[in-house]
Amino acid sequence: MGLAQVQQALARLYTEASLREQFFAEAEACGAALGLSPVEVAQIVEATGQIQFFAESLQRKRLNEVNRLLPLTRRALGRAFGTLFLRYAATFTPRGVRKHQADAIHFADCLAQLHLTENLAPTWSAELARYEAGWIAAWEPDCFWHTRRFQYPVRAIAQALAQGQTPAVSQRQLGWGVWFRPRPRGGVWHWFFTSPFLKR
Amino acid sequence: MMATKAMAVIVAEVAVTNSTLAGLPALGVGLGFREPFLSDLFLRRSEVDFLEITVDHYFNPSPAKRKELDLLAEHFPLIPHGLSLSVGSAEGLDPDYLRQFAEIVRRVKPPWWSEHIAFTHAGGVEVGHLAPVPFTREGVDVVVRNVAEARRQIEVPFLLENISYLVALPGGEMTEAQFLTEVLERTDCGMLLDVTNVYMNSVNHGYNAVEFLQQIPLERVVQLHFVGGHQHGNILIDSHSQPTPPEIWELMEVVLARAPVKGVILERDENIPPFEELLSELRQARTLGRQHGRWA
Numbered sequence: 001m002g003l004a005q006v007q008q009a010l011a012r013l014y015t016e017a018s019l020r021e022q023f024f025a026e027a028e029a030c031g032a033a034l035g036l037s038p039v040e041v042a043q044i045v046e047a048t049g050q051i052q053f054f055a056e057s058l059q060r061k062r063l064n065e066v067n068r069l070l071p072l073t074r075r076a077l078g079r080a081f082g083t084l085f086l087r088y089a090a091t092f093t094p095r096g097v098r099k100h101q102a103d104a105i106h107f108a109d110c111l112a113q114l115h116l117t118e119n120l121a122p123t124w125s126a127e128l129a130r131y132e133a134g135w136i137a138a139w140e141p142d143c144f145w146h147t148r149r150f151q152y153p154v155r156a157i158a159q160a161l162a163q164g165q166t167p168a169v170s171q172r173q174l175g176w177g178v179w180f181r182p183r184p185r186g187g188v189w190h191w192f193f194t195s196p197f198l199k200r
Numbered sequence: 201m202m203a204t205k206a207m208a209v210i211v212a213e214v215a216v217t218n219s220t221l222a223g224l225p226a227l228g229v230g231l232g233f234r235e236p237f238l239s240d241l242f243l244r245r246s247e248v249d250f251l252e253i254t255v256d257h258y259f260n261p262s263p264a265k266r267k268e269l270d271l272l273a274e275h276f277p278l279i280p281h282g283l284s285l286s287v288g289s290a291e292g293l294d295p296d297y298l299r300q301f302a303e304i305v306r307r308v309k310p311p312w313w314s315e316h317i318a319f320t321h322a323g324g325v326e327v328g329h330l331a332p333v334p335f336t337r338e339g340v341d342v343v344v345r346n347v348a349e350a351r352r353q354i355e356v357p358f359l360l361e362n363i364s365y366l367v368a369l370p371g372g373e374m375t376e377a378q379f380l381t382e383v384l385e386r387t388d389c390g391m392l393l394d395v396t397n398v399y400m401n402s403v404n405h406g407y408n409a410v411e412f413l414q415q416i417p418l419e420r421v422v423q424l425h426f427v428g429g430h431q432h433g434n435i436l437i438d439s440h441s442q443p444t445p446p447e448i449w450e451l452m453e454v455v456l457a458r459a460p461v462k463g464v465i466l467e468r469d470e471n472i473p474p475f476e477e478l479l480s481e482l483r484q485a486r487t488l489g490r491q492h493g494r495w496a
Contacts, residue, residue, distance in 0.1 A: 003338045004290035007331075008323030010367075015325055043371040053435065054366040058328045064470070095326045097256050097284070141260050186263060 069104035108133035138179030227463035240475035288319035288333035332365035335372035361392035377415035421459035441470035
């Protein structure tokens with residue numbers, strides 16, 4: 001009880017959709033578990049609509065930032081990008097000064113997992129997200145070397161999208177992205193190697 | 201005798217601090233610095249008097265970001281502005297964030313620095329935006345305590361900014377104006393008055409913005425923020441994404457007529473237009489300030 005507990009509870013309510021749902025269904029029990037007094041619980045319940053609106057605005061803010069960090073994936077997925085992001089955002093809250101970068105990387109990983117069960121369209125979109133996330137990871141201040149393996153010719157896909165073209169991708173192709181930073185916090189060098197051995 | 205002496209000390213301290221604020225330089229009109237307009241900024245630098253930098257962008261900087269900061273500092277007065285010091289956190293300040301903020305202040309040697317009256321993290325969870333501090337005595341005490349700690353690390357004058365807020369928890373012990381007044385007077389800080397936030401809060405929470413301005417200590421206002429936002433349903437959102445609307449220009453004029461404002465910053469973060477549009481707003485702000493004798 002007291003401001004510290006109230007702020008801890010609010011921080012979680014603002015960022016955790018499942019907790020919000022539970023709290024507003026069973027406020028007394030949930031509030032007590034969060035260390036709140038009955039008066040504090042009642043005050044928070046009275047602000048349900050505002051808390052929900054604020055929480056949704058926080059997710060929209062995250063989406064705006066990740067739109068900027070994964071622009072080609074956004075272009076490829078279209079409106080589905082936002083829908084998929086908001087589903088993911090309910091499950092993970094990034095931290096730190098570089099939280100938006102962390103958010104973008106985690107979201108790309110999430111898309112890769114989703115694609116296994118939901119067959120995103122275009123089929124290479126999750127791989128494209130991982131490619132853009134590779135660039136983000138490579139630019140992290142302490143990154144010296146970063147590699148990723150891909151199932152599609154993502155570099156060519158990214159270049160086509162960046163030029164406003166529709167990528168012509170007829171088959172999968174194994175490839176490796178390598179990012180190298182020869183000097184600490186200096187520029188990033190990038191190579192992309194493709195293998196002729198995986199084409200279906 | 202002791203009470204009289206104490207009163208004399210308090211009066212003297214307030215007087216010295218107020219003269220500290222009065223002695224701050226008049227900087228004029230400026231922009232919140234954003235990397236996309238770096239080139240345009242230098243091409244038209246005579247039209248921008250100073251810049252506000254978001255300190256978070258320069259924590260643990262790459263050589264390129266360090267060079268950028270040095271370049272900006274060489275050509276403009278810079279005001280370091282934080283996003284996550286979280287002076288409203290009951291748990292206290294993040295010492296690492298404060299240390300890095302202090303390093304930037306030492307590096308750029310500003311006339312003042314600023315942060316928001318808000319909390320951004322609690323219990324290890326980051327909110328991801330500025331969240332309001334309740335308008336209670338405990339809320340005031342928390343901010344006063346945290347500001348004192350910050351000032352032990354950073355001796356340059358500290359301005360506190362009012363935020364826009366979507367959540368107004370019931371149980372407040374005072375109005376927003378009373379809360380801000382008590383915080384500013386007990387911390388003896390200057391104020392970064394965000395005129396856009398005043399307008400948005402007045403619409404979202406149903407009060408008169410001009411009356412609000414009459415209730416806060418305008419003599420402590422050193423700098424203003426202004427910009428346009430957008431509407432989501434019936435709610436105004438401080439998205440920093442649109443040109444400044446007439447209602448906010450009107451409020452700015454009210455403030456410039458009465459407060460000893462030293463500088464104004466246009467905080468356009470999103471949907472950044474051609475640079476000439478930003479300069480057009482700066483020209484309008486410059487004219488307003490000149491009309492009220494705030495700068496040459």
